[in-house]
Each structure stands twice: as structure tokens, then as C-alpha cells.
Amino acid sequence: xxxxxxxxxxxxxxxxxRRKSGTRGQGPDAVFASQNEPHTDTTLCxxxxxxxxxxxxxxxxxxEHASPGELExxxxxxxxxKSLEELFQA
Numbered sequence: 001x002x003x004x005x006x007x008x009x010x011x012x013x014x015x016x017x018r019r020k021s022g023t024r025g026q027g028p029d030a031v032f033a034s035q036n037e038p039h040t041d042t043t044l045c046x047x048x049x050x051x052x053x054x055x056x057x058x059x060x061x062x063x064e065h066a067s068p069g070e071l072e073x074x075x076x077x078x079x080x081x082k083s084l085e086e087l088f089q090a
Contacts, residue, residue: 040068040071040072040075041063041064041066041071043075044063044071044074044075044078045060045063045064047075047078048060048063048078048084048087051078051081052083052084055084056084059084059088062088074087074088
């Protein structure tokens with residue numbers, strides 16, 4: 001019985017943060033999204049620098065203050081965009 005408790009504790013601790021983040025009962029996609037959203041802007045900024053070289057502070061600020069929907073759209077567009085203007089177009 002002691003062994004079962006030892007196995008349960010690490011397993012349970014992996015999921016303990018889900019209750020605190022407000023994703024309980026929303027399914028694995030909601031949990032995954034909530035855990036990764038804070039890093040999307042950082043990843044997109046890195047991709048912008050790699051693809052376009054020097055990126056203006058204004059463009060980086062736009063990414064940092066973007067909504068989750070904008071970040072998702074721009075992350076998809078960066079694969080084919082030939083310029084920052086094309087990436088950010090409405």
C-alpha cells in the first residue's frame with residue numbers, strides 16, 4: 001500500500017496546478033492552451049527576428065500586446081509572409 005501512495009503523489013502533483021489555473025473540467029486542449037499561451041508571444045518574436053532580421057520595437061510591442069487569436073493567426077502566417085506588413089495585415 002505504501003508503494004501505491006508513493007506512485008500517486010508525483011502523478012497527482014502534475015495535475016495540481018490545473019485547479020489553480022481555472023482549467024478544471026475544460027479538457028486537455030484547454031489545459032494545453034493555457035499552459036502555452038504565455039510563451040506564444042516570445043516564440044513569435046523569435047521567429048520574426050530569425051525570418052526578417054532586425055525587427056522594430058513597435059512590431060515587437062504589437063506582438064507582446066496581441067490577443068491570443070492574433071498570436072495564433074500570425075504564428076500561422078509567418079511561414080508564408082514575405083514582410084512584416086503582410087504578416088500583420090487584417
